[in-house]
Amino acid sequence: MLLLAVTFTVKQPGLAADGSPTPTGTPVTQQDIMRVAATMYCPLCVGERLDVCEIPLCREMKVVIGEKLAVGETPAQIRTFFVKQYGPVVLGEPPKQGLHLITWLLPAAALLLIGIWLFLRLQRETSAPVTITAGTPDAQTKATGVSDDPYLQQVEKETEKW
Amino acid sequence: MLFDQIGYVALSLALGVSLYGMIVGAWSAKNGNRSWQESARRGIYIVTGLVAIASAALVYALASDDFTLRYVVTHTERNLPLLYKLAAFWGGQAGSILFWILVLGIYASIAARQLRRQNQALAPYVLSILHGVLAFFLILSLFAANPFRIMNFVVSDGQGLDPLLQNYWMVIHPIGLYFGYVGFTIPFAYAMAALISGRLGNAWLKIVRRWALVAWVALTFGIIMGSQWAYIELSWGGFWGWDPVENASLIPWLTGTAFLHSLIIQERRGMLKVWNLLLIFLTFWLTIVGTFLTRSGVIESVHAFAISNIGPILFAFIVFLVVSFLALLFWRWPQLQSEQHLDALLSRETSFLYNNLLFLVIAFATLLGTIWPMVSEMVLRDKLTVSAPFFDKVDGPAFLLLLILMAAGALLSWRRTSWSTLVHQFRWPLVCGVIAMVVGLVANEKRPWLLATFFVLALNLAAVLQEYILGMLARRHAHHESVSAALWRLFQRNPRRYGGYLVHIGIIVIATAIVFQHNYQLDREVALMPGQNTTIGQYTLTYEGLRSRTVGNHQEIYATLQMQRNGHLVGILRPKRNLYFKGNQPVSEVALHTTLKGDLYAVLAGWENGGRPASFSLYFNPLMIWLWIGGYVALLGSIVAIWPFPRGRLAAAAVSARAPVRRVEA
Amino acid sequence: MNGMKAPRRSLLALQITAALIVLAFLGLLGISLFTQNRGQRHSGPAPDFTLQLFNGGAMTLSQQRGKVVVINVWASWCQPCKEEARTLEEVWQRYKGRGDVLFIGVNWSDTEKQARAYIKAYGITYPNGPDLGRRIGAAYHVRGVPETYFIDKNGNVAEVYISVLNANTLTRKIDNLLAK
Incomplete structure (x- = not known):
């Protein structure tokens, strides 16, 4: 029981855990703070979300979030403030500017360009005359009809070989 | 004392033998000498x-607290439970590399056994390559991460294992991951053997297919179990943090999955030879790149091993691999041309090609996001964290597209799909998709992309179920079998196809669970005095107090929460904090109440005055258990796909029952 | 997707593209591998910065040419920083009248309220300001706190000290730089 004497808590001084009104009229709860904190990342640790991070800096940052919410700042304003304080590391994603845009655009661009290239390529290829080499699996299946219903035949074919 | 010497000598001898095997294997490949080949x-x-x-x-040193070994000192302590002492084998850098070699040895031995008679033309190359990879890792172990290094001073107790690793999922999930990573070495060896020898027919593909599936199963298993570990141990209410170590396992999984699809095209149509070689190489290479990224210290990670000097050696290996592969590929290019062309745009082949493209783009985006913090810090001087906010936005939509292609792949026919077949195949799945969307609308979901996701998920599930039903009906029609017999025969006759669909069902279930967990998670942050209660979803939780007790190597502090649903007591939750005597941070142990509808997930966030009050982070994760169920369905499916059903007899029976059909090896 | 028959010209283009992508990727990995263990900046011209001070005004490093500048990087949550805080202030009091020595406190990865409370608690009088966006930290490759950078009269980094400073060490280092 001795260790229970150790206090281990995310203390939120100066805010209305007891529900006292703030300038905006609504009390700021721990829940509100955590919701905002969950959209950001710890500046010092690696990949740890602010709401679950328990190092002293993160606790203080959560206090700051509470204070800012209490004076009516929006989550977006708070994020901007933290980026100014600690750099883009708090965003948990590359900022959408400058060279960082590479990460946002390159995968989509690759998908689009290769996708279109592939489409054109396939279109050209499929419009070429069809040649079926004898002895390939496909040529063989052509020869095996088991049912008159073309659909059933197809299903049969598919279940037969694949 | 003695064991370090045994271990060291054994590893040195192993290196000698593997170097010998590499040379002798290559020699026998050159002159066709069978006895040298047998020696290798x-x-x-x-x-x-x-x-x-x-x-x-x-393992003996770990279990017997032999604190003359540095590895034992840094990864265990006297009163660590035995299970965790054993798990420390793969819990640290040096040990896990030895474990990697052991797994590789096991795989290589099975491959070597198969090579007694089969694939003699490829055998010397495969053996030489396997010896080469073994030799590389042995060098890594002996010269850069030796688990048998001696302490140069005497200690009475070890430093203990990271408390986060003291969890049973943590004990087993690395086994899955290592068997997955390492498993891709065998397909790689065969692919390279085919490339070097110029025997690029489909022979190598047949054997590679099964090996790739085995590795894929292990990797999938490892990833799922790793997620379970993260879910219950990292206590943030989620299961996948997009951490570099997690990404390093996802990236080869993506390319490996792409390979499992595209190889079917090569088998059926003789196309995509280069592409398949590339994918199998890429998958293997990415396991090594991932290992390099997460272990050399170039990227920081929560799970990262201590920085060591394995970086340069791994880097050299990465460069060597890619240079030699590209050189070989370009050299063999003329022999790698396709025998055939695609017949129609609207065909299963096309959907597979686009599925491959998407898998690769997702793998690329994930790799890019994973290494970007490194690039950013180096080039732009911006320290970054790239995590869920990025991957959700970039990988998320790509996964949705992939799900669309998954349905298309199941519904389109090979070669070409006529409009009538198209309508015939798509009508019911489309109806199901629309129903799902309407249900979403009725449930007051207005976000269009979520409605689209519901549509795609239902479309997929219906498409796969339709495949089973139509297949079964066709068999009933043709062979007059009962429903269960017809279904059973489907699996027996074509385990890869119908096992594959089972995997698809698993994936759909997983995707559904992820979508729900992601978008409908409830969370609550509260501070409670004893006797006070709070509600989350249908549950009312009453805080009863905080207690503590000593367990083994740590002190447990736990809160008792009485859990009621609709006024009925359904159980007690005990979220905990463990204060390890060898650590300084109290490690959180979540309390879970799992139902088919979702998990109630409670974290003890903090306390004051001996628990008056205590604060909690509570989450309700809808459909969470389905994520694991889906995972195990997928595993079952892939095991079905690998399972060697006795096929000859069945095929004969089938042939006698109706018009003669020439069986074609699937 | 390249399994289909490709004309020779596009094949060459493909090969070159593949080789370039691979080369770029390997280059990145290689460079980061061999620069990852670069330590804090310990020599060469000191990267310039302008610090917005807590008690108003700003201070630009390059305008302090001719002075020996001691840059102490700290944070209020850092225990070792607290151990050396009084020493730094004491030594500053000894040198501040001379005019050719300047102490600058760079508050790194901290919150303003806590930082101000710290400055007050330890009675720190030398100029102090937050490292906004942690640009200074990035320029000097700061890895943790406390770290103390010694800048000579010519504006070069003379030395970096990574652990807790005591008065003797600090005085000796400053005197050495003054003597040069």
Whole structure:
């Protein structure tokens, strides 16, 4: 029981855990703070979300979030403030500017360009005359009809070989 | 004392034998000498045996608290439970590399056994390559991450294992991951053997297919179990943090999955030879790149091992691999041309090609996001964290597209799909998709992309179920079998196809669970005095108080929460904090209440005055258990796909029952 | 997707593209591998910065040419920083009258309220300001706190000290730089 004497808590001084009104009229709860904190990342640790991070800096940052919410700042304003304080590391994603845009655009661009290239390529290829080499699996299946219903035949074919 | 020497000597001998095997294998490939080839083949067993001896020595040292070994000191302590002492084998850098070699040895031995008679043309190349990879990792172990290093001063107790690793999922999930990563070595060896020897027919593909599936199953298993570990141990209410170590397992999984699809096209149509070689190489290479990224210290990660000097050696290996592969590929290019063309745009082949493209783009985006913090800090001087906010936005939509292609792949026919077949195939799945969307609308979901997701998920599920039903009906029609017999025959006749669909069902279930967990998670942050209660979803939780007790190597502090649903007591939750005597941070142990509808997930966030009040982070994760269920369905499906059903007899029976059909090896 | 028959010219283009992508990727990995263990900046011209001070005004490093500048990087949550805080202030009091020595406190990865409370608690009088966006930290490759950078009269980094400073060490280092 001795260790229970150790206090281990995310203390939120100066805010209305007891529900006292703030300038905006609504009390700021721990829940509100955590919701905002969950959209950001710890500046010092690696990949740890602010709401679950328990190092002293993160606790203080959560206090700051509470204070800012209490004076009516929006989550977006708070994020901007933290980026100014600690750099883009708090965003948990590359900022959408400058060279960082590479990460946002390159995968989509690759998908689009290769996708279109592939489409054109396939279109050209499929419009070429069809040649079926004898002895390939496909040529063989052509020869095996088991049912008159073309659909059933197809299903049969598919279940037969694949 | 003695064991470190045994281990060290065994590893050194193993290196000698593997170098010998590599050379002798190459030599026999050159002059076709069967006895040299046999010597290289047996060399694999000897290397594996020696590595097993070294592993046994390390495990014994760990279990017996032999604190003369540095590795034992830094990864265990006297009163660590035995299970975790054993798990420390793969819990640290040096040990896990030895474990990697052991797994590679096991795989290589099985491959060597198969090579007694089969695939003699490829055998010397495969053996030489396997010896080469073994030799590389042995060098890594002996010269950069030796688990048998001696402490140069005497200690009475070890430093203990990271408390986060003291969890049963943590004990087993690395096994899955290592078997997955390492498993891709065998397909790689075969692909390279085919490339070097110029025997690029479909022979190598047949054997590679099964090996790739085995590795894929292990990797999938490892990823799912790793997520379960993260879910219950990292206590943030989620299961996948997009951490570099997690990404390093996802990236080869993506390319490996792409390969499992595209190889079907090569088998059926003789196309995409280069592409398949590339994918199998890429998958293997990415396991090594991922290992490099997460272990050399170039990227920081929560799970990262301590920085060591394995970086340069791994880097050299990465460069060597890619340079030699590209050189070989370009050299063999003329022999790699397709025999056939695609017939129609609207065909299963096309959907597979686009599925491959998407898998690769997702893998690329994930790799890019993973290494971007490194690039950013180096080039732009911006320290970054790239995590869920990025991957959700970039990988998320791509996964949705992939799900669309998954349905298309199941519904389109090979070669070409006529409009009538198209309508016939798509009508019911489309109806199901629309129903799902309407249900979403009725449930007051207005976000269009979520409605689209519901549509795609239902479309997929219906498409796969339709495949089973139509297949079964066709068999009933043709062979007059009962429903269950017809279904059973489907699996027996074509385990890969119908096992594959089972995997698809698993994936759909997983995707559904992820979508729900992601978008409908409830969360609540509260501070409670004893006797006070709070509600989350349908649950009312009453805080009863905080207690503590000593367990083994730590002190447990736990809160008791009485859990009621609709006024009925359904159980007690005990979220905990463990204060390890060898650590300084209290480690959170979540309390879970799992139902088919979702998990109630409670974290003890903090306390004051001995628990008056205590604060909690509570989450309700809808459909969470389905994520694991889906995972195990997918596993079952892939095991069905690998399972060697006795096919000859069945095929004969089928032939006698109706019009003669020439069986074609699937 | 390249399994289909490709004309020779596009094949060459493909090969070159593949080689370039691979080369770029390997280059990145290689460079980061061999620069990852670069330590804090310990020599060469000191990267310039302008610090917005807590008690108003700003201070630009390059305008302090001719002075020995001691840059102490700290944070209020850092225990070792607290151990050396009084020493730094004491030594500053000894040198501040001379005019050719300047102490600058760079508050790194901290919150303003806590930082101000710290400055007050330890009675720190030398100029102090937050490292906004942690640009200074990035320029000097700061890895943790406390770290103390010694800048000579010519504006070069003379030395970096990574652990807790005591008065003797600090005085000796400053005197050495003054003597040069």
